[in-house]
Amino acid sequence: MPLLSLPNELLVAIFENPQFPPHFLCILALSCRRLHFLALPIYFARKGMPLPSKSAIITLQEDERDMLAALNMALFLTSMEDMTLIFPHPSCVSIYPLLPHLRRVRRFISRFSALGRITLQLDTQTSVCNLVGDDGALRAWSCALCDLLNAVVERCTDLTVEYGYFTRSYILVARTPKGIRRIVKALRKLIKPRDPFSGASWEFRRSPEQGRASVHRTIRASSARNLTALHIQSGALVLPPCLAWTLSLFSSNSITTLSICNISLERRLWNPVLTLIAKAAPSLTNVTLSGLEYITDVEILGFCARIPRLTTLEIGLNEETRGFPTNCAKGPFPQFNHLEHLKAPANFILYLLRPQPCFPKLQSLSVWFHGPRDIRTIAARLVAIGDAMQARRISPLLSVSVLLLFNDLHLDLDAMVKLPHEYKKALGLVGGLDLVVWPSTVAQVASWINMFPSAKQITISTRFEVDMEMLFRELAKNISAPRTASINGTIRTLECIT
Structure with a gap:
């Protein structure tokens, strides 16, 4: 019996049978329109992608026999809401x-x-290979990458670029002395436009050992009218030549959210890079800096000070030297006249609370604890932050963000009994908790949370199997007012139970 003589219901049953080879579905999808619309959705579902228009994770293969090839043939695919493309490590x-x-x-x-x-995802997470060097390779790679990026930003609203450094084809050099520099600058103006990769005392130049072509001069981003958020987690976009693409992208003025995360640069590179980005993007309102290596507190605060319209700022765990977090002890005091939401380590917050007045519009203040995170340390920092808030007459919603391990919970519950009254009072100031919890019992997690009696907004991400219903019940016991709890994305409004 010919296959096409069968009704759709029977064809679907055949195609969904686990014994039916998946690659046959792709072959059938190319045979005729009817089988295309029957076989290809089943193929996607069997490959873990039941609704590719909603969410798709595509791992590219060297032989191109991958999900991208299947998606590319799908006639019914007219839009995609969330797509991740994972590139192979080239060599x-x-x-x-x-x-x-x-x-x-x-x-x-x-x-x-x-x-x-x-x-x-341009490369594997651990790769720091510098594959691009000579003029030909640098030009070919930067053009291909920027063509792809331009195609993306012309269409998407939110872009994340992860991993990959690829090149150290430019070096940072000190500028010539002031008198000589003026003469050189005047001559350069006559023969070529101003180089965007320069500051008062430094400039990026092509590494003479790798080539002479100023590839960055030919790179420019397309207009990104719909793009509002850019998340940079790749060194390739903060180093020349592709830094030129990043800087020109901000000229569209549509981007309001920028995050720079999980990047390691040489110590002396951060200040020039952040200076150029801040100059190109003064209209940013939401900024996140986290997971940056070899960056100082002065560089972080200097960058923030150059962005006057900030309404949301998140400073995560950054490292001044490998293994040692960036602690805030010096640096400029940004005005933050428009800042409404601040999340940062306790030492940054205490430093930023020094000026008086400060944070005139602050609505929420989230204290992120890393390193020592026992309940006594947390309470001591909250005492200092509470005193500073009272002295400056600001009262934002105070929340705590912390990673909890089994030993932390066990020791904290024992230590709670011996905490001074002042410390317990400081815990009562906290209105929100954002927790990442590793293996623990439901009772321990709930007991730890209940050390913060005023916490009304609780977000929990667990790294173990958890009985959510039991945890919701424990969190609702003997509370004085309703609270909202989210456990691994499941949200409930909890009423008091006894």
Whole structure:
């Protein structure tokens, strides 16, 4: 009996049978329109992608026999809300194997008129290979990457670029003395436009050992009218030549949210890079800096001070030297006249609370604890923060963000009994908790949370199997007022039970 003579219901039952080879579904999808709309959705579902228009994670393969090929043939796919594209590591000696993948993805992206959130994983997470060096390779790679990025930003609203450094083809050098510099500057103005990669005492120059071409001069971002959020987690976008693309992207003035996370640069590079970004993007309102290595408190605060319209600022765990967090002891005091939401380590918050007055519009203040996070240390910092808030007559919603391990919970519950009254009073100031919890019992987690009696907004992410119903019940016991709790994304409004 011919396959097409069967009714759709029977065809679906056949295609969904685990014994039916998945690659046959792709072959059938190319045979005719009817089988295309029957077989291909089943293929996606069997590959863990039941609704590709909603969410798709695509791992590119060297032989191009991957989900991108299947998605590219889907006639019914007209939009995608959330897409992650994972590129293979090209090699440790050449960038050229990566270029066909960049072009494939660009062609796929170009078929859509509008997209939602896009994540590009350009390389493996641990790779620090510098594959691009000579002029030819640098020009080919930067053009292919920026063509892809331009296709993305013309269509999406939220872009994340992760991993990959690829090149150290530019070096940072000190500028010439002032008198000589004026003469050189005047001469340069006559023969070529001003280089965007320069400051008062420094400039990026092409590494003479790798080539002479100023590739960055030919790179420019497309207009990104719909793009509002840019998340940079790749060194490639904060170093020349692709830094030129990043800087020009902000000229559209549509981007209000910027996060720079999980990047390691040489110590002396952060100040020039952040100076250029702040100059290009003064209209940012939401900024996150986290997971940055070899960055100082002066550089972090200097960057924030150059962005006058900030309404939301998050400073995560950064490292001044490997293994040692960036602690705030010096630096400028940004005005923060518009700041409404601040999340930062306790030492940053205490430093920023020194000026008086400060934070005239602050609505929420989240204290992020890393390193020593026992309940006594947390309470001591909250006492100091509470005193500073009272002295400056500000009363934002105070919350605590902390990673909890089993030993932390056990020791904290024992220590709570011996805490001074002043410390317990400080715990009562906390209105919100944001917790990442590793293996613990439900009773211990609930007991630890209940040390903060005024916490009305609780967010919990667990790293173990948890009985959510039991935890919700424990969190609702003997509370004085309703509280909202979220456990691994499940949200409940809890009323008191006895």
